[in-house]
Amino acid sequence: MTITVRYFAVLRDRRGLAEESISGDFTTARALVDQLIVQHRLDLPSALIRIAQNGQFVADDSPVNDGDVIVLIPPVAGG
Amino acid sequence: MFRLTDVPITQEPMLVEAAGGFVTFEGKVRNHAMGRSVIRLEYEAFPDLAIPEGVALLEEAKAKYGLLSASVIHRTGLLEVGDTAVLIQVAAAHRHEAFAGCEWIIDQLKHRVPIWKKEHFADGDSGWVGADVPSPNEDLYRALVQRQRSTEEVGEVGQTAIREAKVLMVGVGG
Numbered sequence: 001m002t003i004t005v006r007y008f009a010v011l012r013d014r015r016g017l018a019e020e021s022i023s024g025d026f027t028t029a030r031a032l033v034d035q036l037i038v039q040h041r042l043d044l045p046s047a048l049i050r051i052a053q054n055g056q057f058v059a060d061d062s063p064v065n066d067g068d069v070i071v072l073i074p075p076v077a078g079g
Numbered sequence: 080m081f082r083l084t085d086v087p088i089t090q091e092p093m094l095v096e097a098a099g100g101f102v103t104f105e106g107k108v109r110n111h112a113m114g115r116s117v118i119r120l121e122y123e124a125f126p127d128l129a130i131p132e133g134v135a136l137l138e139e140a141k142a143k144y145g146l147l148s149a150s151v152i153h154r155t156g157l158l159e160v161g162d163t164a165v166l167i168q169v170a171a172a173h174r175h176e177a178f179a180g181c182e183w184i185i186d187q188l189k190h191r192v193p194i195w196k197k198e199h200f201a202d203g204d205s206g207w208v209g210a211d212v213p214s215p216n217e218d219l220y221r222a223l224v225q226r227q228r229s230t231e232e233v234g235e236v237g238q239t240a241i242r243e244a245k246v247l248m249v250g251v252g253g
Contacts, residue, residue, distance in 0.1 A: 079185050
């Protein structure tokens with residue numbers, strides 16, 4: 001399957017890009033994030049990253065589907 | 080209303096005839112963070128999620144505190160010291176709910192809404208809060224500082240000296 005992954009803030013700085021299209025056999029949202037952390041040495045604990053899938057926050061075990069847009073949300077600091 | 084903007088924030092009057100208490104909070108860029116001198120802040124948002132989450136947060140605030148109106152404007156981009164990063168306005172029949180509701184909104188916004196802050200320091204360094212640099216745990220910080228301040232041997236003068244001190248740490252291996 002092919003999906004789009006978007007990075008923000010510190011993750012965008014560490015990944016070196018804001019968005020990419022990747023292909024593979026992806027299982028759950030959390031497994032995907034864990035894989036990206038290792039693959040790209042994002043150097044942030046997975047537990048600190050929330051995951052949005054197609055515009056909604058999702059749980060760790062949400063299955064990833066072809067065409068999904070997955071957004072990695074690092075620790076927020078607004079206000 | 081929850082709105083993002085990349086230009087300086089201007090406050091619109093809130094007109095609610097049934098409200099007697101109107102509270103406004105302005106979060107501005109201060110010139111220090113965790114003991115370091117700050118020259119600017121950079122805010123980034125993910126609007127697709129920030130806006131729905133912000134709207135949901137305001138609906139919860141209204142239900143929880145009986146607010147008659149609540150609105151947030153948050154700025155993104157590069158902000159200088161003294162600029163307003165966030166403006167919150169609430170209206171309630173009475174003042175207690177207005178104060179409490181406004182405080183709840185800023186507290187919730189800080190950990191729920193996908194908005195990020197990068198601190199740019201006077202020494203040229205910069206870091207994303209919560210990742211490169213620690214998020215201040217304000218409640219804990221306040222509790223610790225209060226204890227030191229009220230200790231006779233430290234006091235207010237001592238607390239100021241501690242905050243402004245610099246520490247050199249040298250590692251020599253082994």
